[in-house]
Amino acid sequence: MKKYAIVGVGHRSYMYLGALVGEHAADGELVGLCDSNPGRLDAAIAYIGRPVPRFAPDAFETMLAETGTERVIVTVPDNIHAEYIVRALEFGCDVITEKPLTMDAVSIGRIAEARRRTGRAVIVGFNYRYSPVRTLLKQVLMSGIIGHVQSATFEWLLDTHHGADYFRRWHRTKANSGGLFVHKATHHFDLLNWWLGTTARRVTARGRRVFYLPEIGDALGFEGRGERCTGCPVFARCGFRLDIPSSRHLTSLYAETEQHDGYLRDKCVFSADIDIEDSMNAIIDYQNGVVANYTLTAYNPCEGYRVVFDGTRGRAELLNVERPYVQPDGRLVCPALPETNRITVQPHFARSYQLALPPSDGTHGGGDSVMLRRLFRDASNDQYGHVADDRAGAWSALVGIAANASLATGMPVDLATLAADVPTPDYAPEPFGPQAIWREFDPARYAFLDGATIM
Numbered sequence: 001m002k003k004y005a006i007v008g009v010g011h012r013s014y015m016y017l018g019a020l021v022g023e024h025a026a027d028g029e030l031v032g033l034c035d036s037n038p039g040r041l042d043a044a045i046a047y048i049g050r051p052v053p054r055f056a057p058d059a060f061e062t063m064l065a066e067t068g069t070e071r072v073i074v075t076v077p078d079n080i081h082a083e084y085i086v087r088a089l090e091f092g093c094d095v096i097t098e099k100p101l102t103m104d105a106v107s108i109g110r111i112a113e114a115r116r117r118t119g120r121a122v123i124v125g126f127n128y129r130y131s132p133v134r135t136l137l138k139q140v141l142m143s144g145i146i147g148h149v150q151s152a153t154f155e156w157l158l159d160t161h162h163g164a165d166y167f168r169r170w171h172r173t174k175a176n177s178g179g180l181f182v183h184k185a186t187h188h189f190d191l192l193n194w195w196l197g198t199t200a201r202r203v204t205a206r207g208r209r210v211f212y213l214p215e216i217g218d219a220l221g222f223e224g225r226g227e228r229c230t231g232c233p234v235f236a237r238c239g240f241r242l243d244i245p246s247s248r249h250l251t252s253l254y255a256e257t258e259q260h261d262g263y264l265r266d267k268c269v270f271s272a273d274i275d276i277e278d279s280m281n282a283i284i285d286y287q288n289g290v291v292a293n294y295t296l297t298a299y300n301p302c303e304g305y306r307v308v309f310d311g312t313r314g315r316a317e318l319l320n321v322e323r324p325y326v327q328p329d330g331r332l333v334c335p336a337l338p339e340t341n342r343i344t345v346q347p348h349f350a351r352s353y354q355l356a357l358p359p360s361d362g363t364h365g366g367g368d369s370v371m372l373r374r375l376f377r378d379a380s381n382d383q384y385g386h387v388a389d390d391r392a393g394a395w396s397a398l399v400g401i402a403a404n405a406s407l408a409t410g411m412p413v414d415l416a417t418l419a420a421d422v423p424t425p426d427y428a429p430e431p432f433g434p435q436a437i438w439r440e441f442d443p444a445r446y447a448f449l450d451g452a453t454i455m
């Protein structure tokens, strides 16, 4: 059983904490916690229900030494991932880091160099890959049913509940998060790389902030609003509000700890000091000739995505509605509606059909629980190449970094000009041929769009 320490015990760390004290308690031992905020360390220990050694950032190496940590889980804000990844590697530990691997080309190089020098491993928690539905789409592409993919269209919609959240706290400045092209889209660029089995070569991007602006806040009737939701004069009628007191988790994690570091979890989403985009587009050229068209917006009425691959033998589309709408007071749809997915395959000169979908439970399209099993219990037989290392983290982050560079000049940016010698990831084994998909999934479960089934 390996010994784990976690650095950064904010929101995301609870997925790992919960696993290590719950379902995966027999797979790994939680031996240390490190955070700059003593209040959040208190909250984490209260959640765990037993004392765990706790350390301040300047005692990170002391923690690794005293606790015999073998794997460090990095869940701090994006702009300090690289610092902790490198410190952990240099101490002789392996690392599991949250996405994005890091935010800039220089630290991609630092991580690659430290990994080579130390021989230790880095895993990036690209939980989106592990979702059963996205894995099925990977199987479709690997099967060759639609031939060689030539182009892709990927549109991701963040709603006014989830999307707004990136405009409230540290994510809302490029210096902290790299903007949504890095912070959020790293998931999507990784999915494209993994689905296509290649890396990007060139990016041309556009991005603007068109919605989370002071004038839009005024136009929506929120004049006289405060700098944060707590105590805001328009709180009761604002559909963008974050109601911290209504959540015990948010209260213990942020409201009761803000006196230590001034971290305000509920800053107004219509503030003037935000500098990230809420509306982004990119054309991405891949090494294998595929061209992808990517769109991300963060102020939609609904949450979900659509991805389409066009190949030499046909077309495959995955349509997801994670949440159809948000309540007028900003709460989620209540009672919660299940996420819906549809994968449609349209071969040339034949009827199109929908694939029967595998069950997927839990957060992030069912990806989180599958990933935790892989990370903590058993990484063998990784048939679809789910487990991502620092090379995959680098190549997805580089797309966003190139997109940001393209925003600055309006010109296409070649990834090779940003970072040299970044090794190419092993995205997946060789394609396994059309028969395999039929073997694995009972053909009787494939419904044609007109209601018949494949026999």
Ligand SMILES: NC(=O)c1ccc[n+]([C@@H]2O[C@H](COP(=O)([O-])OP(=O)(O)OC[C@H]3O[C@@H](n4cnc5c(N)ncnc54)[C@H](O)[C@@H]3O)[C@@H](O)[C@H]2O)c1
Residues within 6 Å of the ligand: 007, 008, 009, 010, 011, 012, 013, 034, 035, 036, 037, 040, 057, 075, 076, 077, 078, 080, 098, 099, 100, 125, 127, 183, 364
């Ligand atoms: N994969 C996913 O679906 C997913 C979802 C949410 C967040 N994330 C990622 O998880 C990471 C954390 O996000 P979050 O929402 O938990 O943020 P958060 O602000 O809630 O937590 C960050 C924690 O890091 C601590 N911290 C800040 N500076 C530190 C330092 N110098 N040393 C030690 N600790 C420090 C903070 O006090 C806080 O407790 C981010 O990288 C984010 O991109 C991933």
